[in-house]
């Protein structure tokens with residue numbers, strides 16, 4: 526691991542200002558970032574790592590009228606156990622509670638979970654051995670390589686990685702807003718394959734909080750190979766918004782969380798066993814699996830149906 530300077534930030538704006546040049550990267554719990562630095566997966570390495578954990582007040586979970594305000598430094602364990610989140614944004618509490626292990630949930634933050642980089646094994650291979658699309662290369666090795674965990678809904682900027690953050694589909698389904706030091710971005714427009722990032726953040730932009738509209742009904746389900754500690758193969762979040770519409774969002778199936786308008790149309794008249802089954806079929810009707818990941822289509826179909834059944838009735 527190369528040496529880097531360590532700076533403790535006292536405010537989000539100070540961290541953002543320091544990170545402007547692109548040679549200083551921010552760190553929250555460090556459970557994702559430190560692994561990428563140790564493995565030296567990037568062609569370039571930060572000169573400085575800015576610790577956000579020293580910023581006061583960015584870890585609160587509070588309500589303001591019809592909205593929950595959750596600080597970017599809120600620990601995943603606290604999000605999972607918060608009565609406010611469990612009552613008004615159940616899908617988010619369930620998703621946070623399914624991330625990794627208790628240890629990582631006590632270190633890892635909501636901001637870090639949302640901003641984590643993709644888990645694609647070509648992108649993450651130590652010493653930058655695959656100079657993939659995300660690092661400025663010409664092609665995505667997963668397109669014809671070992672793509673068993675990759676996208677089943679096509680590419681994003683030529684990248685076929687799949688999103689690996691459990692809380693992201695929940696935030697999109699709940700129509701949350703990501704508040705940064707520069708702007709407010711709807712969660713549905715925040716994610717994707719943008720350079721080494723999995724989101725639209727620019728150098729010198731730090732996430733401060735998430736604003737989550739309260740909903741009466743929402744749910745999350747995850748399929749992973751191991752129950753104890755594992756990234757999602759596919760996950761799914763659904764939410765019924767105040768206008769009665771149902772949002773259906775899959776993760777692990779595309780570089781960004783995949784909102785399925787097809788599934789949403791299938792349950793537009795209400796969620797029942799029949800419409801949930803139809804929504805699962807509709808969701809995967811537009812899938813384009815790669816050579817080794819057609820099995821994920823079956824998992825996505827079933828997960829959509831099961832997650833919708835959690836809010837039926």
Ligand SMILES: Cc1cc2nc3c(=O)[nH]c(=O)nc-3n(C[C@H](O)[C@H](O)[C@H](O)COP(=O)(O)OP(=O)(O)OC[C@H]3O[C@@H](n4cnc5c(N)ncnc54)[C@H](O)[C@@H]3O)c2cc1C
Pocket residue numbers: 550551552553554555556557558559560577597598601623624625626629632633634635636637638639640641642689690691692726730731732733754755756757
């Ligand atoms: C063994 C293992 C298992 C895991 N399993 C899962 C899993 O099942 N599901 C899952 O979703 N994740 C999983 N993770 C990934 C990760 O640890 C968690 O997502 C965790 O929530 C990351 O949070 P953090 O605060 O530690 O982020 P950090 O490691 O501190 O940061 C992650 C990234 O986000 C950026 N960042 C952090 N905070 C901000 C901010 N406020 N503004 C802008 N950028 C920011 C950092 O620069 C970095 O690029 C796993 C990790 C490990 C090591």
